[in-house]
Structure formats: C-alpha cells, structure tokens
Amino acid sequence: MDTIIFVFLIALMVTGLSTPWVRRAAINLGFVDAPAQRKLHSTPMPLLGGVAIVLGATLAVLIFFRDAQVVRAPQVRGIVLGSGLMALVGLVDDRYGLPAWAKMLAQVVSVALLAYFDVRVKLPLPLWANYALTFLWIAGISNAINFLDNMDGLSAGISGVIAAFIMLLGALNNQYLVGGLAAAILGACLGFLRFNFKPAQIFMGDAGALFLGFLLAVLGIQLRFPENSNFVTWMVPLFLFGVPIFDMALVMFSRLRRGVSPNTAGKDHTSHRLVRLGFSQREAVLILYLFAGILGMIAIFITQAAVFEGYFIGGVVALLAAYAIWWLDTRVKPL
Template identity: 35%
Template sequence: MPAYQYLFHFIAFLVSATVVLWSTPVVKFLGLKNGYVDRPNARKVHEQPMVRLGGISIFAGTVAALAIVWLLGAFVGLSPEQKGGILGVALGGIGFFLIGLADDLFNLRPLSRLLMQMAVAAGVWSMGVSIDFLSIPFNGLIDLNGWVSLPVTVIWLVGMANAINWIDGLDGLAAGVSGIAAVVMLVVTLFMHQPAAALIAAALAGGALGFLRYNFNPAQIFMGDGGAYFMGFTLAGVGAIGLVKTTAVTAVVLPYLILAVPIVDMSSVIVSRISSGCSPFLADKRHLHHRLLKAGISQRLTVLFIYALTLWVGSLAMAFSGLPSGIAYAFGATMLLAYVGWQVRRSIQIRN
C-alpha cells in the first residue's frame, strides 16, 4: 500500500477524536437539561445521576471521520464486494446505535432490543458482512456456505454488541477496552492488506479513546447503550470484513482473540447465571469487574488491569498474525500485565 494512504488512517483517527472532544460537553449539557441520566441503584457503582448519552459523541465522531476520508478519496478503487462490506458495517453501526439510543431514551424491553438487533445483523449479512469460515482446533477451517453463515454471523455481531454493553460497568472500562481493541484491529488489518476496514477501526479508535477524556474515573458522562452497541457492532463488523474473509487459519482466529476479554466475560456470566437457575439476561454483579471490586480493588486499578488484559490478548493476536516485531510487542504486554497483576495482588493483600 502506498505510504500516503496511511495518512487517511491518521486523519480518520484525529477527526474522530477531535469531534468527540468537542461534542461531549455539549451532549452532557443537553442531557442534564432534559433529564436523560442514569440513576444509581444496588447493581451500579456510581453514586450520583450521570448523563448516559455520550455514545452520541462517539457515533458522531466516527461517522464524521469516515465521511471526510471518503470525500478525500480513501475508499476509491474498492471491489463491489469490499464496498458492500464497508457499507454494511456503516449502516449496521447506525442501526445498532439507534437501537441503543432508543433504549437510553425510552427503556426498551430486552426482547424487543434483541429482535431489532438480529434484524439489523441479518440485513448487513446480506450486504457481505459475514462470517464465511470457522476455525476448529486441530481440524482446520470449516467453510460456511450460503445460508449456513447467517446464524453464525448474527450471533457474532449481536453477541459482540451486547458483550461491550455488558462490560460497561465502570468509568472508562468499555471505552478503553474498545479503544485498545480498535487500535489492535487497525494495526492487524493494515498488515493483512485491508486498508478500508482499517479506516473504520481508526475512526472508532479515535472516538473511543477521545471519549476517555470525559469518561475515565471519575467519569463526567456515560456512553449509554447507544455508544456500547455501536462500538461492539463496529468492532465485530471490522473483524468480519477485514480478517475473517481470508482462508488463513490465523486470520480467522484473530478477531476472537482481539476481543477475547469481553467474549470470555460475557460467556462466563451467562454460564454462571444458567447454572444457578437464573435467566442469562438478568443483570447482576457476576462480571469480572464486579468480582475485582468485591475483592477490594479500587475502580481505577480494576479498569487498568482489564486494559492490560485487553492489550495482552491484542498483542498475542499481533504476534499470531506474523506482524514484524509482534513477538516483542507480546513480550512487552506480558510484562505490563504481570506488573499490573502484581499491583492487584498487593492491593488485595493490603485489604485482607
């Protein structure tokens, strides 16, 4: 890829972050004025009402960035299949954002949210945002022909949107995890020669990391379901069109590895709820961040530990992809995780 094209990715990141930094205070003001706040309860950690519409800023920043690089010609020369995938992720992101925003404003029923998410996911599948291969340990790849890929794709897209929403329980947690995952996807998709998918990752990374200016502990605003659904779907969509389209076993595995933290957290919570006879959709305090808080770790250290964990699995994905110096990045991330883990252990010992 010509060196000048990397400038488009930098522009996408910078524009998205700038729009988020500028617009978030405006969204906060309007949210407070109109009473769109998330009130404390027994399950939640915050102690005062917080505006829950910050996802509007993340969405606006990402869309503005993609619109600008599109006008600059960043998407010129794509094949019809690639254009369909990019358009599918863009339209699907809008759909998931609107579902989440409607829930933030009107408190939709869980079943209605799920059905709408499945409908949007099925729609973007028809546009080319699809999981075409599955990697089976010790058995290579399974080709998902035709309609067989539909349920797998819907589960992937809807599942990731909800996984990011489920970890949005502490100040800066979902935004930071999504931002780190988006940066890793940006690097890996560029290495895999998927610059169009990388542009979406760059725009999302800028929006998510820019939002941390107002969302990191102590948070001034929450992203709400609109932001969480949008980021989760977009990350899943980039993985589908940028990595899983190849028949290489390593590439097929990469999106699941990059997003392993929210995937494992959601899966373990669902299993725990079902095994105890509860509904898998019943909100409780079984998530990793809840367990760390219960052990006596501060909010900030809990969030930083999960950041380090996300960066670690992301570095493993970079090493697994064959990225130059990927092993060195993985080693550095391992050392960072070990240090933060030591701080966590020390904090627990002091409390006990």
C-alpha cells in the first residue's frame, strides 16, 4: 500500500509541476483550441495538457516497475504499447485533426495489441465473444471519456474519481499492479486538475482523453474479485464508468432522435443540460463528480453482493438511468 501512495504522489507532483511548462509549449507550437459556436470557451486554449498527464503517469509507473521482471510481463507491455499509441494518435489529432475512421483504426490496433498480450475480457463465454466485448469496451470507454471532455475540469475529475475506486478495489483484492496503475492515473488527474478546473488554463485534448479512457478501460477489465461470482461482478466496471457511459448514451440517443450525426460536436451533453437547469458550470461538474462517487460506492457493494442483490440494484439503476436520459432529452434543451 505504501508503494501505491508513493506512485500517486510522484504522478501528482510531476504532472502539477510540468503542466505550466507544457502550457507555454502548446502556445508556442500552436497546439490551441480555437473558440467556436459549439464550444464554451471564448479565447484560444492550449491543448497539450494530455502530455503532462502522460508524463506524470508514465514516470510514476516507471518507478513503480523498478522490478525488471514486472516490466517484462506480457500484460504490462500490451498496456504500455496500447496506451502509448492512443496518446500519440490523440496528439496528432490535436494538432492536425484526424478523421473518425483513423482514430477508430488506431483503437482496433491498440485492442489487437492487448489481445496479443492476453489483456482481454475473461467471462465464461466463447473466446470470440470475449474478444468482441474487449473491443467494444475499450473503444466505447475511450470515446466516452473523450466525449466527457466538454466542460472545464469534467473529464479529468471524473477520470480521477474512477481511478480512485479502481485503486481502492485493486488494493482490497491484492491486485497491486492494477492499484499502482490506477494510483498513477489518479495523481496525474489531480495534478492536472489544478490548471483545468474552471476557469481552465489548459485543456487535456484528445491526447489526454484517449490515453485516460484507454488505460482506465483496461484497468476496469483487469479487476478480479475471487470472493464472488463473475455472474455478479461483471457489473462492477459498468458502475465505475457509469457517468461517462450515461453521458454517451444520452448524447447518442438525443442526436439520433434529432437526426444529427453522433460524431457532431454540440452542447447537448449531461453537463450542458445541468447548466440549462440553472446550475453554474462549476456546480454542474461537481454534481457529476458526486454521481461518479455514488456509483463507485455501489460498485464496491456489488463486489460483495449476492446474485439477487446485485441484479436488483443493477436493474433499478438501469431503469433510473433510462428515465433520466428520456427526461433530460425531452424536457431540457441543449445549450
């Protein structure tokens, strides 16, 4: 546990200290997000925050992996290669812009790397089904975290909350590799949040969002709960990632219902609709932090729940989420 705390502190310090330097570099190199009608910021905003996140998390992990045998573990190599590829693709997208198919191709390659190193969903299903679920999960969560990066401090904060619960679950179940990686993400997110919470001084960009989404999604499927059945615990990652999943479902449902392309940027996310209800941007972000925390606590309960308890809670939450999506889309207009 001491090592996990040390990893967290290293990532926090490195990201916090490097972000101002990265911000200046972004301005000098032209990595900026220009204002637009469908965006909330009114001045050009530096985009290289993801580099500081990757730097902080990576240095902390390198210290965590002082044991060469751990570094050579196949799963670690797959995770490092896949997350590095996603960060690189995001960086190119931040600077030049990439078509959706190019980013999807990168996700396919990243998941293929994971599968090659045996990092995948391992449910009692046919092998092809586990591979398919792995791709859907990794690609879906990566895009959901990217979608969530629509308001100051939102994506970094939610990613930090998710990482905190994964770190806790990893430590409780003696999965110190998972816990250590999650601690690195948590530290990096909190170090960056100092400069990203409203009023933001820098954005993480696709480099940060795709890196965080990919790595968190991988950790979600690496969690193991030997004291309970997979028949129940498969729901744990769904609760941990409940806020980004809900936001993506709301946006997809709303845009398809209105005949708008799902890939179109817009002010129709959960955070925007909370602002429409009268909350400030800060309040909207904090409300979503709160919901992420509540869902994380439910996830911890699910790890110990009996089958009936788990499915009852899962069913109730699913019904409430479906109603909330319908209500927000039909009663609360986008900004």
